[in-house]
Amino acid sequence: MIEASGLTKRYGATLAVDGLSFALRPGVVTGFLGPNGSGKSTTMRLIMGLDYPDRGAVTIGGQPYRRLRWPLSEVGALLEAKAFHPGRTARSHLLALAAAGGIGRSRVGEVIQMVGLESVAGKRAGTFSLGMAQRLGIAAALLGDPAVLLFDEPVNGLDPEGVRWARNLMRSLAAEGRTVFVSSHLISEMAVTAERLIVIGRGRLLADTTVTELAARAGGSLEDAFFDLAGDSVEFRGGDPAGFHAGAPPGPGAGAPGQRPGRGRS
Amino acid sequence: MEWVKLRSLRSTWLTLAITVAGAVAIGVTVGVNTRNAHGDLTNNALAGVVPGLLLAGVLGVLTMTGEYTSGMIRATLAAVPRRPRLLAAKAAVFAVVMLATGEAATFISFFAGGLALQRGITPPTLGQPGVLRAVILSGTSFCLVGLLGLGLGAIIRNTAVAVTVLVGGVYVAAQFAALIARTAFGYMPILIVANSLSTTKPETCGSGSSICPHFLSPWAGLAVLCLYAAVALAVGGWVFARRDA
Numbered sequence: 001m002i003e004a005s006g007l008t009k010r011y012g013a014t015l016a017v018d019g020l021s022f023a024l025r026p027g028v029v030t031g032f033l034g035p036n037g038s039g040k041s042t043t044m045r046l047i048m049g050l051d052y053p054d055r056g057a058v059t060i061g062g063q064p065y066r067r068l069r070w071p072l073s074e075v076g077a078l079l080e081a082k083a084f085h086p087g088r089t090a091r092s093h094l095l096a097l098a099a100a101g102g103i104g105r106s107r108v109g110e111v112i113q114m115v116g117l118e119s120v121a122g123k124r125a126g127t128f129s130l131g132m133a134q135r136l137g138i139a140a141a142l143l144g145d146p147a148v149l150l151f152d153e154p155v156n157g158l159d160p161e162g163v164r165w166a167r168n169l170m171r172s173l174a175a176e177g178r179t180v181f182v183s184s185h186l187i188s189e190m191a192v193t194a195e196r197l198i199v200i201g202r203g204r205l206l207a208d209t210t211v212t213e214l215a216a217r218a219g220g221s222l223e224d225a226f227f228d229l230a231g232d233s234v235e236f237r238g239g240d241p242a243g244f245h246a247g248a249p250p251g252p253g254a255g256a257p258g259q260r261p262g263r264g265r266s
Numbered sequence: 267m268e269w270v271k272l273r274s275l276r277s278t279w280l281t282l283a284i285t286v287a288g289a290v291a292i293g294v295t296v297g298v299n300t301r302n303a304h305g306d307l308t309n310n311a312l313a314g315v316v317p318g319l320l321l322a323g324v325l326g327v328l329t330m331t332g333e334y335t336s337g338m339i340r341a342t343l344a345a346v347p348r349r350p351r352l353l354a355a356k357a358a359v360f361a362v363v364m365l366a367t368g369e370a371a372t373f374i375s376f377f378a379g380g381l382a383l384q385r386g387i388t389p390p391t392l393g394q395p396g397v398l399r400a401v402i403l404s405g406t407s408f409c410l411v412g413l414l415g416l417g418l419g420a421i422i423r424n425t426a427v428a429v430t431v432l433v434g435g436v437y438v439a440a441q442f443a444a445l446i447a448r449t450a451f452g453y454m455p456i457l458i459v460a461n462s463l464s465t466t467k468p469e470t471c472g473s474g475s476s477i478c479p480h481f482l483s484p485w486a487g488l489a490v491l492c493l494y495a496a497v498a499l500a501v502g503g504w505v506f507a508r509r510d511a
Contacts, residue, residue: 049347050340050511066347077344083337085275092274093341100267100345140341 001026001148001179002047006056009042009203016042018203019056024181026147029174031194031211032183033226037235039203040183041079044152048077060148072101076141077150081157082133086126090117090136093125094143101144111139116165130157138166148179155189167193191215191222199226201233267345268359278325282363285321285408286371289314293375297382307390308400311379312372315404322364322408323432326415329360330502331425339511349507357416357499361409368408372401396484403484410491411436417498420506 002024009017017039024030034040045051047058049065057064060075068074084093094108112121115135120128125136134157141149151170155163170193174180184190190197190211197214199207206229207214211222218224272278292314300310333339346352376397380389392398415432422428439454482490 045511048340048344050343052510066349068347071347072345075344079340080337083340085271085332085336085338087275087277088271089274092270096267096270096274097341097345099270100342 002058002060002181003062004043004047004056004058007043007046007053007058008055009039009046009051009053011042016203017046017053020200020203020205021056022198022205022208024179025196026179027174027177028195029170029180029182029193030196030198031190032181032198032200033185033187033190033230034200034206035230035234035236036185037202038200038230038233040200041152042203043200044077044079044150044181044183047150048075048079050079070102070144072097072103072144072146074144074146075148075150076144076146077152078134078137078141078154079150079152081130081137081153082125082128083137084125084133084140086124088125089122090125090128090139091121093136094139097140097143103144107143107145111142114142115139131159131162134158135162138169146178149173149181151180151182153184154182155184155186163189187223187226199229201230202235206230206233267342268355272329272359272363281321281325282367285318285325285367286374288321289318289371290375290378292317293379294382297379298384300383300387307380307383307387308376308397311376311390312400312404314375315372315407318371319407319411319436320433322368322412323415323436324429325364326360326412326417327419327425327428327432329356330416330419331423331428334423335425343511350503353420353499353503353506357413360416361413364409364412365406369402369405371408372405376401399484403488406488407491410495413495414498417495417500417502420502421498 004023005021007017007020008015020039020043032040032043042051046053047060047065060068065071065075088096091108091112094111095105097103098105098108112118115138117132117135117139120132125133128136134154138151138154141151149170154170155166158166167189170180170182174195182190182194194211196210197207198205199214214225214229215222216225218228289312293311296310296313297307300307333342342352343349346355376390376392380391383389390397392401414436415428418428418432419425422431436454
């Protein structure tokens with residue numbers, strides 16, 4: 001349902017996405033894994049038509065996003081938290097989107113109930129906590145009852161009840177036959193939510209397979225398999241915390257003792 | 267969608283109210299202080315329009331840049347990915363609201379300014395030649411400067427920079443033109459509003475016309491303001507459609 005071929009995007013000197021090709025299937029939750037800076041958010045933005053690829057293309061049901069007749073009824077996306085005007089109430093925000101998408105007002109009430117924001121629907125969105133803002137974003141994604149759903153870090157800021165609710169929501173949406181694409185850093189959550197996985201590193205595809213197959217590569221642990229696969233593509237690597245004690249004498253040269261020697265970019 | 271977005275922000279209504287109130291207040295003040303019964307009383311009553319243009323322009327800028335600062339642009343573009351259509355919708359909704367506000371501001375200013383005139387000075391009436399035209403055309407200036415702001419906001423997606431360019435272009439450039447390029451003086455937006463749109467009879471300087479700036483006729487002035495707004499929106503639309511969000 002979502003097909004990318006040869007997607008390439010450069011921001012200035014940085015190559016964010018490099019020849020990425022994949023096809024997402026309906027009826028399963030496909031997880032999107034990769035280190036910080038690997039191009040996950042860029043890929044999602046390219047799918048949504050927010051940014052234009054330098055080369056390659058990505059289509060939804062065969063069409064680029066901007067050619068969709070009623071985009072909100074075909075694709076629902078939660079890309080970044082707090083993608084709304086702080087001065088507007090949650091209900092007004094959803095009403096505005098519904099107006100653009102030809103969606104009835106009653107649906108707005110439905111999605112507000114679905115995500116559990118009835119008590120704060122009339123409050124200005126700028127007063128929302130991160131968890132509430134995420135729920136509003138999920139509500140906006142569900143508004144058009146779309147066949148394709150994109151979630152970028154959906155459980156960010158949610159309490160344990162919210163995390164479980166989101167997981168069940170995504171699985172039930174996929175079970176209804178929709179295409180669900182979830183990007184996350186929480187490998188353990190991903191292991192119980194997703195069936196298929198796409199792993200990228202430094203903008204390139206590293207794996208396009210099922211969760212069970214990938215985990216099997218490392219004897220059953222998805223986390224180990226991920227690090228085996230993507231460990232070299234990590235861009236930001238912190239120092240060893242053991243060397244950060246206050247009062248410890250600084251080692252010779254740069255950094256505290258025990259810090260891993262800098263890994264050059266390959 | 268754009269109408270729902272515009273009307274659901276408290277700040278919009280507040281700004282529109284202040285624009286009208288400010289224009290009226292200045293018109294009344296000028297009326298109270300008018301001594302010359304033979305001057306262009308309509309033009310005096312409409313003196314509050316020029317400061318109000320600033321608010322209209324800023325509101326236009328914010329209608330666009332507010333989407334970027336809040337991150338709303340992602341949701342907006344998800345709902346309406348065809349960008350020229352989106353900008354056109356924004357411009358249309360904004361234009362209608364601003365036109366209504368502008369006409370309200372000028373009509374109320376006109377009557378309030380007339381009422382504020384001291385005894386002995388007859389207030390102008392709408393039936394006199396050029397008066398109705400002056401009031402109506404001045405009212406449109408809010409809409410046109412606002413659209414200029416909207417276009418600038420689409421080009422320069424940063425609120426502070428866009429407002430600076432707006433204020434610089436509309437207000438400050440006029441001062442420079444007065445000193446350096448007298449022939450261009452009459453084309454500066456606020457000069458158009460103050461001297462072409464809100465006057466009941468053409469401005470002349472009497473004798474010594476060689477040093478007098480040439481002010482446009484009312485309809486020519488309107489056309490030039492429309493041209494500024496149209497160019498800003500056209501460039502804004504072109505840039506908006508090409509760039510990454």
